[in-house]
Amino acid sequence: MDLTFPGKVARKSLRRLRRQEIVVIPLSILLFVFLWEMIHRFSGLPAFILPGPQQVWLRFWGAVLDGSLLRHTWVTLAEVLIGLFLGALIASALGYLLAKSPTIERWLSPYIVASQAIPIVAIAPLLVIWLPTGLYSKILICALIVFFPILINTLIGLRSVPDDLRDLMRSLRANRWQTFRLLEVPAALPVLFGGLRIGAALAVIGAVVGEFVGADRGLGFLINVGRGQFDTSLVFVAVFSLIFMALALYGVVILLELRFLRWQKRNDQTDLLVEKR
Amino acid sequence: MNSSPETNTEVLLARNLSTVFPGPDGILRVLNKLTFRIREGEFLAVLGPSGCGKSTLLRLMAGLLRPTSGEILYRGLPIREPLPDTGIVFQKANLMPWRTVWENIFLPLEVAGITPQESKERVRQMIELVGLEGFENTLPRDLSGGMAQRVAIARALINNASLLLLDEPFGSLDALTREQMEFELLRIWQAHRITAVLVTHSISEAILLADRILVLTPRPAQIQLDLEVNLPRPRQQNLRYTPEFAYLASQLHTAILERI
Ligand SMILES: Nc1ncnc2c1ncn2[C@@H]1O[C@H](COP(=O)(O)OP(=O)(O)O)[C@@H](O)[C@H]1O
Ligand SMILES: [Mg+2]
Numbered sequence: 001m002d003l004t005f006p007g008k009v010a011r012k013s014l015r016r017l018r019r020q021e022i023v024v025i026p027l028s029i030l031l032f033v034f035l036w037e038m039i040h041r042f043s044g045l046p047a048f049i050l051p052g053p054q055q056v057w058l059r060f061w062g063a064v065l066d067g068s069l070l071r072h073t074w075v076t077l078a079e080v081l082i083g084l085f086l087g088a089l090i091a092s093a094l095g096y097l098l099a100k101s102p103t104i105e106r107w108l109s110p111y112i113v114a115s116q117a118i119p120i121v122a123i124a125p126l127l128v129i130w131l132p133t134g135l136y137s138k139i140l141i142c143a144l145i146v147f148f149p150i151l152i153n154t155l156i157g158l159r160s161v162p163d164d165l166r167d168l169m170r171s172l173r174a175n176r177w178q179t180f181r182l183l184e185v186p187a188a189l190p191v192l193f194g195g196l197r198i199g200a201a202l203a204v205i206g207a208v209v210g211e212f213v214g215a216d217r218g219l220g221f222l223i224n225v226g227r228g229q230f231d232t233s234l235v236f237v238a239v240f241s242l243i244f245m246a247l248a249l250y251g252v253v254i255l256l257e258l259r260f261l262r263w264q265k266r267n268d269q270t271d272l273l274v275e276k277r
Numbered sequence: 278m279n280s281s282p283e284t285n286t287e288v289l290l291a292r293n294l295s296t297v298f299p300g301p302d303g304i305l306r307v308l309n310k311l312t313f314r315i316r317e318g319e320f321l322a323v324l325g326p327s328g329c330g331k332s333t334l335l336r337l338m339a340g341l342l343r344p345t346s347g348e349i350l351y352r353g354l355p356i357r358e359p360l361p362d363t364g365i366v367f368q369k370a371n372l373m374p375w376r377t378v379w380e381n382i383f384l385p386l387e388v389a390g391i392t393p394q395e396s397k398e399r400v401r402q403m404i405e406l407v408g409l410e411g412f413e414n415t416l417p418r419d420l421s422g423g424m425a426q427r428v429a430i431a432r433a434l435i436n437n438a439s440l441l442l443l444d445e446p447f448g449s450l451d452a453l454t455r456e457q458m459e460f461e462l463l464r465i466w467q468a469h470r471i472t473a474v475l476v477t478h479s480i481s482e483a484i485l486l487a488d489r490i491l492v493l494t495p496r497p498a499q500i501q502l503d504l505e506v507n508l509p510r511p512r513q514q515n516l517r518y519t520p521e522f523a524y525l526a527s528q529l530h531t532a533i534l535e536r537i
Pocket of ligand 2: 331332444445
């Protein structure tokens with residue numbers, strides 16, 4: 001295994017980025033900004049309802065220069081990463097247990113399915129009340145929101161391990177740990193990464209929801225502040241930062257996939273930016 | 278004919294071997310009181326209609342399944358779990374798609390706790406034996422069906438298996454590749470002097486390769502015919518066109534058609 005990741009893979013995937021897209025993506029962004037500017041200019045809406053691109057741009061630099069944007073982004077990113085990590089860890093461990101033990105599955109699955117009926121957004125206030133102030137409640141919300149998709153994908157991934165390969169490992173007298181490491185993990189990895197992609201996007205939502213409910217830091221908090229002060233440009237800045245954060249996380253997952261699933265034929269709709277091979 | 282002294286040593290013995298599976302309406306009787314033995318160094322072919330229980334029989338020999346009744350002994354001891362000196366080749370090559378050719382062949386050694394460094398020479402020999410030099414770093418997705426089965430054979434033999442079990446290994450190959458692989462298998466078997474059990478539903482494959490052929494009846498399978506193939510070795514492709522071959526083939530044909 002070479003350890004050149006991520007530089008080499010990143011370069012490779014950039015190379016795979018279709019030339020067409022290199023032209024189309026900036027063009028579509030330009031078009032978006034242009035339309036936005038037109039609407040802003042001719043609709044006559046005041047800046048506290050719809051600021052123009054220029055105002056948002058200036059507000060962005062203001063927030064960058066006084067350090068506030070970076071500080072709040074960092075807080076949200078920490079919540080998202082820690083929540084995603086913990087949620088993914090616990091969900092995949094539980095998924096493994098459920099896949100291994102039909103008894104545990106029979107006992108727990110009603111609760112797991114029922115837990116999906118609870119809108120996380122609705123219980124977020126409770127979590128914020130119950131947990132000590134700070135990042136804890138937001139991390140928990142992130143972890144909860146990514147829990148289910150990753151659990152399900154772990155289950156599906158483990159079930160997709162071919163029986164013949166299980167027989168092979170048995171015939172080689174492999175122990176549980178060897179079967180796990182040499183067969184189950186690599187075989188389930190593609191599906192697991194699918195769960196991680198969904199989880200990455202959901203974790204950002206979770207963090208913002210938590211911050212909306214009660215926080216004194218983070219991009220969700222920044223949105224609240226902007227709204228309260230009729231500083232709509234600031235709201236826009238925070239929203240764009242969140243979009244970038246979600247995209248960056250998604251990109252990281254795709255890079256990890258390129259690194260760990262190189263053996264797979266890329267055949268699918270999965271990649272927005274990466275060309276088919 | 279194989280006339281070495283160990284020819285008469287018994288490697289495997291099945292006595293009243295029966296297997297029953299839970300079926301859609303009650304039970305599914307698959308194997309019905311099979312009794313047979315396999316000698317050391319023998320090449321046995323198991324011939325039978327599909328669904329009769331050939332794979333089940335092989336799984337019993339591999340220790341992947343326990344018989345419902347009766348017994349199956351390997352060198353005098355009941356087979357209760359997979360044995361270290363058994364190698365299996367599955368119907369589909371059954372390679373790990375995330376492992377290269379080298380890594381797939383290395384897998385049994387890795388499970389046995391041997392490091393890649395220590396394995397280099399052994400893996401190289403196996404790759405040479407099955408003729409895959411230059412494909413060490415190829416992934417299974419880039420292999421043809423025949424090449425994939427070569428990898429599977431190398432993987433089955435790398436642990437110094439003395440009993441090789443093959444479950445319709447060439448069933449999914451095209452006719453020409455299949456013939457080529459049959460002779461590859463003969464060559465490898467002769468080089469290693471191991472005991473081989475080949476499940477197949479091809480009459481000519483069975484005659485070309487085997488010392489002895491067991492013909493199974495449709496489910497629940499019983500032994501319908503236990504036929505010695507007294508054709509000289511080493512065998513050549515043109516054996517197919519000899520009267521002896523035709524005679525054996527017609528005998529097998531009749532036996533199989535009788536029961537359908
Ligand atoms: N684990 C199992 N549980 C239930 N039925 C099985 C199982 N394995 C095989 N069978 C059934 O046993 C019969 C024989 O299967 P198999 O040994 O695979 O036949 P063959 O290899 O000769 O085609 C089939 O009808 C199959 O559906
Ligand atoms: Mg079969």
